[in-house]
Amino acid sequence: MTTSTLSTTDRIEKQPPAWTKMLDLSDRALAVLLLAPAALLLSLIIVYPVLRLGYTSFFSLSLTSGLPAEFVGLDNYRLMIDDPVFWETTWNTVLITLITVPGALVVGMALALLANLPFRVQWPVRLSLLIPWALPLSFAGLIFAWFFHSEYGVVNDVLMRLGLPGVIWFNSPNWAMAAICLTIIWKTSSFMALIILAGLQTIPRSLYEAADVDGAGRVRQFVEITLPLLKPSIVVALIFRTITALQTFDIPYMMTGGGPGTSTSTLAMYIHQNTISFLDLGYGSALAVVMFLLSMCVTVVYLRIIRTKG
Amino acid sequence: MKFRALTGAFLSAASLGAAVPAFADTELKVYISSQHQPQVWRKMLDQYEAKNPGIKVTIETGGNTSEAQAQYLNTVMSAKDTSLDVLILDVIRPAQFAAAGWTSPFTGKDMSGYLPAYAEANTVDGKIVALPAFADSMFLYYRKDLLEKYGIQPPKTWDELKAAVKKINGGENNPDLQGLSFQGKAIEGAVCTFLLPYWSQGKTLVQNGKLTFDRAAAAKSLALWKSFVDEGVSKKNISEVATDDTRKEFQAGNVVFAVNWSYAWAQAQGKDSAVAGKVGVARLPALTGGDASTCLGGWEWGVSAYSKHQDDAKKLVEFLSSKDVSKFVAINGSLMPTYADLYKDEDVLKSAPWFADALQVVQTAKPRPVTPRYNEVSEIVRTTVNAVLAGVMTPDDGAAQIESRLRRILR
Numbered sequence: 001m002t003t004s005t006l007s008t009t010d011r012i013e014k015q016p017p018a019w020t021k022m023l024d025l026s027d028r029a030l031a032v033l034l035l036a037p038a039a040l041l042l043s044l045i046i047v048y049p050v051l052r053l054g055y056t057s058f059f060s061l062s063l064t065s066g067l068p069a070e071f072v073g074l075d076n077y078r079l080m081i082d083d084p085v086f087w088e089t090t091w092n093t094v095l096i097t098l099i100t101v102p103g104a105l106v107v108g109m110a111l112a113l114l115a116n117l118p119f120r121v122q123w124p125v126r127l128s129l130l131i132p133w134a135l136p137l138s139f140a141g142l143i144f145a146w147f148f149h150s151e152y153g154v155v156n157d158v159l160m161r162l163g164l165p166g167v168i169w170f171n172s173p174n175w176a177m178a179a180i181c182l183t184i185i186w187k188t189s190s191f192m193a194l195i196i197l198a199g200l201q202t203i204p205r206s207l208y209e210a211a212d213v214d215g216a217g218r219v220r221q222f223v224e225i226t227l228p229l230l231k232p233s234i235v236v237a238l239i240f241r242t243i244t245a246l247q248t249f250d251i252p253y254m255m256t257g258g259g260p261g262t263s264t265s266t267l268a269m270y271i272h273q274n275t276i277s278f279l280d281l282g283y284g285s286a287l288a289v290v291m292f293l294l295s296m297c298v299t300v301v302y303l304r305i306i307r308t309k310g
Numbered sequence: 311m312k313f314r315a316l317t318g319a320f321l322s323a324a325s326l327g328a329a330v331p332a333f334a335d336t337e338l339k340v341y342i343s344s345q346h347q348p349q350v351w352r353k354m355l356d357q358y359e360a361k362n363p364g365i366k367v368t369i370e371t372g373g374n375t376s377e378a379q380a381q382y383l384n385t386v387m388s389a390k391d392t393s394l395d396v397l398i399l400d401v402i403r404p405a406q407f408a409a410a411g412w413t414s415p416f417t418g419k420d421m422s423g424y425l426p427a428y429a430e431a432n433t434v435d436g437k438i439v440a441l442p443a444f445a446d447s448m449f450l451y452y453r454k455d456l457l458e459k460y461g462i463q464p465p466k467t468w469d470e471l472k473a474a475v476k477k478i479n480g481g482e483n484n485p486d487l488q489g490l491s492f493q494g495k496a497i498e499g500a501v502c503t504f505l506l507p508y509w510s511q512g513k514t515l516v517q518n519g520k521l522t523f524d525r526a527a528a529a530k531s532l533a534l535w536k537s538f539v540d541e542g543v544s545k546k547n548i549s550e551v552a553t554d555d556t557r558k559e560f561q562a563g564n565v566v567f568a569v570n571w572s573y574a575w576a577q578a579q580g581k582d583s584a585v586a587g588k589v590g591v592a593r594l595p596a597l598t599g600g601d602a603s604t605c606l607g608g609w610e611w612g613v614s615a616y617s618k619h620q621d622d623a624k625k626l627v628e629f630l631s632s633k634d635v636s637k638f639v640a641i642n643g644s645l646m647p648t649y650a651d652l653y654k655d656e657d658v659l660k661s662a663p664w665f666a667d668a669l670q671v672v673q674t675a676k677p678r679p680v681t682p683r684y685n686e687v688s689e690i691v692r693t694t695v696n697a698v699l700a701g702v703m704t705p706d707d708g709a710a711q712i713e714s715r716l717r718r719i720l721r
Contacts, residue, residue, distance in 0.1 A: 063388055064682040066409035083718075150547045168547045171700045259496050260549055261697025276381050278686050279388065279410070 050292065057286035063279035076286035085262055086287065089270040096181060096252075096266065097245040103185040104241055105234070108192025115193065116200045129197070133190040141254025144183040148255070170256050173263035180252050180264055187251065188244070192237045199233030200226070232306075239302045243295050267291050336622050337366045340396040343379050344371045345554070345573075346609065350643040354635050358626065365622060375552070376400045376498040380685065387412040387614070395617040396627055399440055400498070401431050401608045401677070402684050408434035409682035413612035414620055416441060416627075423633075424648050431677060432610055439612060441631035444645035446607030447675035448502055449668070451560055451568040451578065454590040456482070464592040466602070468507065468534060471567060471595050475543045478566055489543035491556040492535070492569040496696035499553045501678060501688050502605035503569070504695045507531035509676055510600035516679035516687070521720040525709045532698045532705035534597070539699060549700040561585060569594065571607055575662055576644035591664040593671055606675035608648070640665070646672060683719050690715040 057076055061069040080086045115125045132140070147155050148169040156166035169179045203226065211221045249268040252258060258265030271291065275284030340355070342348050348371050355367045373379035380403065386394060387410065399407060407413045416438040421429035428442040450471075452464055456478055465471035475489030493499035505515070508531040513524040538544040545551075551559075553570065560568040561577055563584035568574070578589045596602040611630050613623040629635065637652055639645040641661045646668060652658055653669035679687055690712055698708040 062683075063410050064406050064685070066411070066682065079718075085715075150550065168550075171547055171549050173700075173702055257496060259693070259696050260700030261496075261693050261702050263697070263702055273689065276384055277377070277689065278683070279384055280686075 053285050053288055053292070056281060057289045059282045061280075061282040061285075063281065069282070072282070076283050079283060080286060080290070085265070085270060086267075088262055089265045089267045090290075092177075092264060093246060093248060093267040095177070096184065096248050097242060099181045100184040100188065100248075101238065101242050101245050103181065104189040104192050105238065107185055107189035108237070109196055111189060111193035112196035112200055115197055129190050129193055131190070132187050133194065135187070137187065137250035138254050140183060140187045141251040144179070144186075144251070145255040148179045171260060173260060176256050176260065176264045180255055183251050183255065184245070184248065188241060192241060195233050195237040195240075196230060199230045203229045235302060235306055239299065242298050242302070246291065246295050246298065267294075335364055335366055336619050337368065338395045338619060338623055338626055339368050339370055339393060340398075340626075341370050341372070341383070341394045342398050343373055343376075345374045346398060347573075347639075347643045347645070350639055350645075351630075353642070354630065354638055358629055362625075365626075367626065370394065374554070376402075377688075383412075387616070390616050392614075392616045392618050394614050395619055395623040396630075397612045397614055398443060399610045399612050401428075401446075401606060401610060402498075402688070404432055404439040404610060404612075405434050405680050406682045406684055407612060408437060408439045412615050413439050414615050414617070414624070415439060416613075416624065424631075425650055425672065427606055427672065427675065427677065428608060428610075428648050431606070431608070431680075440610035441612075441627050442648035443609045443611050443631060444636065444639055445648045445672050446571050446573070446609075446646055447604045447668075447672050448506070448569055448571055448594055448607065449604070449671065450592045450594045451570055451574060452590045452592060453563075453566050453585065453588055455588040456566055457590065464590060465567075465595050467598045468595045469598050472538070472541065472543055475566055479542075486564055488545050488559065488565045490538055490567045490569070491544065491551060491559050491565045492538075492548065493551060493553050493556060494535070494544075494548035494696060494699040495550055495552040495555075496692045497552050498688060498692065500692040500695040502607075503535060504528075504531055504691050505605055505676070505678065506569075506594060506603060507534045507597050507600075509603035510597040512601065516681060516720060519681060519720070521716055523713050523716060525713050528709035528712055529705045530597070532695065532708045535695070536698055536701075536705055549696050572644055572646045572662075572668070575664070591668075593667075604671060604675045606672070606677045608646070681720065686719050687716065690719075 056069075058071060058073060059069045060067075060072045060075065111129060115122075115129055119125055147153050150156060150166065150168040150171070153169075155169070160166050167175050169175045207225050207229075208221055211225060216224065247268050248266045249272065252264050252266055253269055253272075256264045258269055267287065268291065271284055271287045274280045274287060278284075340351075342351060348369050352369060355369070359365060359367060373382050380400070383397060383399075387407075397413070399413075404413075419438050419441070421433065421438060424442050425445060428445060432438055432440050432442060450464065457464065457474070460474075460477050460481060462474045462477065465474050471490065479487065479489060493503050508515070508524075508527050511524075511527040511530065513527040514522045516522060539546060539548055556565075556568050556570050557574040557577060559565045560570070560574065561583045575589070575591065577583060579586050593602050594604045611627040613620065613627055617623045631648065633649050633652065636647045636649055637655060637658060640647045640652060640655075640658045644662050646665065647653060647655075647658065650669060653665050659666055678684070681687060694703075694708045694712050694715075697703050698705055703711065
């Protein structure tokens, strides 16, 4: 870009505008100057809140106590270690991530391959792919809460028509977790599918034609051509999906409210509960710091994977 | 010159005159929950507007459960939002609102006209945090027709209730007829579910801010509710049932006994009810050998500390908690009066005859623990009740969990 504009305007290159001379900027300084607005904005809306969160996590700050904030060092973190609900919600979050991320990847991949078939009319397929993605999370949660309702739900209706016993889904931790994971997979696999579909369309058809000539079967073509060329798209989709999975809130919140007991509550729900319901901003911040670190770890791992592949 | 001065004065007077009505229109926003029949309150607000020209009152509804409401108000109030002037508060909230400084106190207000329980509930550290909107407590609703058919008296103990259900179920042979509906979902109502048999054993949960937990009594309470599920008196998915589900099930004629607040009466006797005319209301049963006990409910009107119309908002709250309004909402919404003599009022008794016996119940109803950290206490109790009813943990483990988690916040 730069070189092309310069080559067409040679005269300017010889005589830069007076003001640049006045500032006498090196390339490095210019880069800093140009990046500054974006950096400032980012630090205002990301870096400052994160630092502030870490700062608050060292204070006892509860709006219901009527007391001013007091520095307590690592007390909030110590409290967390003895807090069984913290461990339970963290485990639930990890479990949801471990189930729904691969689940959404498999389903999303299948959907993408399906949508990539040469349909005569493509828009109904693409549209039906988009709908679950476009639906707000809490809507999806509410809709599926009714699907899985033990008395009025369509899922039990279908089960009973098939001669199977109905299940009181939200009465048992395992069934409730299963219902939540199914809903999350339904909701998120279309996002996976969209990214993978975009990746699929960049693979040249000629590769498959060549493989056909060489006598490679469909499965072989998928393993040898499709998968390797899709890897970058898959990794990107996985990063986004894993991070949102670690932040799972809306769907369990609407479907079970964390129940029965606290057996399907997630870390994000526990943070929300401590800050919004209990107004315990100190402890809530400490919990949020843990979630932030968890997300960072995952991101670092994925970035490593990309870098080694790249 | 003179002429000019005069016209000038005239013109400015005219323009001022035109501006005055626009200036004086004070708009007050009242936050009310959708579960508290805003349409009934609206009629009273219309009356208030008619009597007080220049005041306009709008209603903002939100949150159909006490927790949803608390979450909303927590967000609005911690942001020091000025948009709400008057707030309806659950009887369990004044301590928290006082600690956070979110309502303006009613200094010098004489509370002696109200039922003592509400004068007390609204006074925190000598300050009057809010004024009573309506009273409430939990009752046992029952199917008068079915009890008469089988010659059963309203049960005095939970064991009698079980026996009554078994007798009726044996005779009716209707698989859709549930014996007892109560609140097993992890909502505020489940805190009362836990406390009813706990209190019945003469135990308290919190006294003077100190935890006075009795693990054996708690285990017994949880075991009682679980036994209703295990013995088929209540349905298996009782852990999904919230307060209004109980109301709907009873109203549809699918329940013999139901634990609910006073509001269910108006709808159970309403046009859409399958059980209109067949409803009885009694005091809640006791544990065998224990005392009958019930949970004190009710809601209060507070003035937001961030309201820009403090005086107008306070005047409105004085009106909303007056005897006339209390009588109107008692007749039209079966919301229990906060004044003792209204329980003998002819007009009130005509629309809800059982209010005649209800005064005694409200007067002996117990308040839930009074602490600024009530939201946490509530969450611990209600999720444990829910887990026990779903069979995730045993009543003994549940009692142990409540104790250990409560110890973390109330030492």
